[in-house]
Amino acid sequence: MTVWQTENTEPELAVQIERELRLTSHISRFLAGQGFFSVEEVSSFLRADLSSIGDPFHLSGLEKAVARIWDAIERQETIIVYGDYDADGITGTALLVRVLKQLGALSVRPHLPDRESEGYGLSEISVQNLLENTDPDLLITVDCGTNSVEASKILAEAGVDLIVTDHHESSGELTRAFAHINPKLSEDNSLRMLAGVGVVFKLCHGIVKYGIHHKKIDQESIDLRKYLDLAAIGTVVDIVPLTGQNRVLVKYGMKYLQKTSYPGLKALLQISGIRDSDQISVSQLGYAIGPRLNAAGRLGEPETALELLMTNDVEVAEILATRLNSLNKKRKSICDKIFNEVVSRIEAMFNLEKDFGIMVHDPEWHEGVIGIVASRLVNTYCRPAAVATFDNDGNGRGSCRSVEGCNILNVLDSCSDLLETFGGHNMAAGFSISLKNADKFAERFNEAIAKEVSNNNLEPTLKINGWLELDDVNEQLIKEQNLLEPFGHGHPKPVWAIKGVQLTGNGCTTVGTNHLKFSVTDGNNYKEAIAFGMADNPVPEGRFDVAFVAEKNSFRGMDTIQLNVKDYRATQPE
Template sequence: MTRPAPTIRRRDGAPGGDWPASVPALLRRIYAARGAHDLQAAQPRLAGLLPPDALSNIDAATVLLADAIVQGGRILVVGDFDCDGATACAVAVRGLRMLGARDVVHAVPNRIVHGYGLSPGLVDALAQLSPQLLVTVDHGIACHAGVAAAKARGWQVLVTDHHLPGEALPPADAIVNPNLPGDRFQSKALAGVGVIFYVLLALRRRLREAGAFDGALPDLSTLLDLVAVGTVADLVPLDVNNRALVSAGLRRLRGGQGCAGLQALIEVAGRQAARLTTGDIGFGIAPRINAAGRLEDMAIGIECLLTDDAAQARTLAATLHGINAERRAVQQSMLDDAEAAVAGRPPVDPSAIGVCLHDPQWHPGVVGLVASKMKDALHRPVIAFAPAEPGSPQLRGSARSIPGLHIRDVLAAVDVAHPGLIERFGGHAMAAGLSLRLEALAAFERAFGQAVAALLDPALLRAEIVTDGALRPSEFDIVHAAHLRDAGPWGQGFPEPLFDGEFAVVDWRVVGGRHLKLSLRLDGRPAPVDAIHFGAWREVAPAPRERIVYRLAPDDYRGGDAVQLLVEHREPLAV
């Protein structure tokens, strides 16, 4: 199966608005194309954060927490096994202790043993902790049975989550989720770590009004390094509110003020803290935290984020680095299997519009990465399945979608049309998870294909690359490259600048066994510019002249004033 060549479209954006002279014309144009026409919209600050008041049930949530703190009751924070869940757990534990909680413990499900979220089995495993209040972070909205099991033991339950709710809500004492029906909080894009941070902001206010603090208020902004990492890692849209949170967290990390674990992870990932970007988080820090939940136990990742001991943080970061290397090897093997499985499928087969992949030898912790890579390669919604544990007839699936198709809605449509076929599902517009029995896989694949065909506009099956147009010859320099790097945070909904142009290929070679190094010449610029196309070693030799989609970046390898183009896409041009 192959996908047609993508369409390249340029963004519109007149560089109008009210800008200080320090913002160069290139950035004004880029910001305007993303709907930001002044500095506050382009680079929002914490002073402009939305207040927590509009979050549904925020008062009930803070009453539960305040009562537990005043009474000295045990608060059990239950995290999730991805980076958002791990950072949310660390923010909850650190923040509650800052606000006076004397007995805060935490736990996280083991992916293989407990499955996703707060399950009855996990509640049984946690029974010995006997909490007064159980707080879920980054999950819980779909954990009806687990919440009911916790309530049956006499525990109070506070659910904090950001995933889309189903038709019924779990029987918790309070639920804080900006995506609840009727919720008035203006940003629906908070990650799980953002939700618990907002709960802490509201809790601090309640405690302050009750006279809990004699001196200065606890400074919750010290948690924003973790909030930034979890928000970026979870690929939620970086709306104005999220960009304010992420910007503040990046400033802490760049200033060496991050927690010991994050500083150790930056070091082991080979990144420069002073110049840290959202890309460094997404490709350097987050994968190492995620790897623990995928192959081992996310408890390792959470401990790394909770320790204040620099030596212990370096030891834990090194462990996570090793697990991530193992994850990459497992992922590549699974990707090779997946590519072989789809190689013979015809490109326009209607049954292949929604692609289901399964291998009994795959690891359930890595199927999401495989689904994501195959979705990118095929530009089709993809679900990858693996046994919940070796030899198990229970399958765990991870789904990834393309723009314009809400993948959770697809699973909901399957569930309505075929009750009981899916045992459990939940997620977002672009990513979701599910479980079903092995014997149901063939029926599910047919139902999934039918649901996708019914909900997907066929025009969306042709990928589109949206760029910021061409750079002027004078803009290929370190000044503009540094401005572009530092002008973010860039991410979902506020994409990193991407340019396109026509270049003559002066020279090229394969480097590192997998990457294509190019020397390109642009009309009107006498000196050639270096470029690299990662992972392009299998492609045909470059044409003498090509249209190239790229990012402009400082060349950290050569240093100084050197720049390079990071190639995203190439098309040959007639000479």
């Protein structure tokens, strides 16, 4: 059973917000529970204009990197932009290459590693392949490189300068680089949660600002705002919190994406089922555009996604978008097959009291989708999960996902003697491991998680942002919610709850195969409700409490306010 947790709020701040910003008490209480310390902070959050992106040179290492990049542009040196093969890395690579070319770099070349033969990030084999086939003067990483110590030594010995742009945690010794641009290494905490593409956008901002200041370009030479669409896509798809500067990048990036002139992005929107008339949303970036870009990297064709974002040819863009769509369908099929197999294994031996973490492995599983499978396991069992696969020589790669309250990097660190390498973020990480250590790792993984969490962390919970009356769910609530857009990871839509409603006389209707549609009433008012994926969870008889997201539903030209139901339960006593 899901535990409902009502969020704490700061009552004095809520009163100040309501009075000074003239918002309703419900939205004011919601904002007062979001970690703000003053009305000024709330006002700045609501305003979220482009000026709040701030000075790019607050990122340590950026000024040094920018000067080196301008030297490379002016000397017409060969620049390699080396990106990760996920959507964050691909969008960041496309953004940086486009900007450098527009600023006059004639010999700039993008490179994405081959997942199967070169592995993740800036690897030794990938660097050796590059040096054999090209003669670079400068290599700039995108979304990788912080921990690539051995690869950086090879570049240094070859006389190639390395600039690392990344947002991953350092696992110890830093890469040997001309400059490191990584918000995790910066003293400015407001920058720590930038995605890889966000770091690249800051770098490009710095390049332009430096160029204007030193009279290398004039003010009108380049408009970075037209690259915000790429920044928005990579930021959302990499699931970084949509707060601070990330929120600004996404807010304005979606507006520029709406009117993009790039054939590749236009074709991607069309193949994703997003019409020209649609108001592009975070969910569309995350669940329609993102999976298609990521499918290319997962199934060994990242260059297809990169070429789509780089092309200026309409026909080529349509061909590439169609290919991405096909890869995404294939990715879904592979993922579903593995997930169903994993669940059947787990159900046969799962012990709620003893299994704090889930670790499964199989040499037949496709490496490109194990991260998705791990995420689905977390959602299903409310426990951290690790999924690994192995090659014929017993060399394995794994992916972890975690739950709130469990730092997965700490867990992996406690198992480090069983791993070849590991790295990532608190909630998501990757590792390499030998097959001979897999079973021992599974045991240690479970033990380490048991020390990290309590049983409370492993119970499914639903955070309630506030309790309303049914007549509070109105146009004004929707209007004020819209001021808080864009919503996403780290800044979800408010979840409201109402006590003691009843079904109207029409009861429940099953929609599709697994959804419920019904109306609720408090005796004086009523509202339509939709409960996605809840057909197997019957609505309680009599009076019940309902938790929901308030939203506008448009159908056949008619707009109505409905409850997007997240859970319901028999009415609880006060």
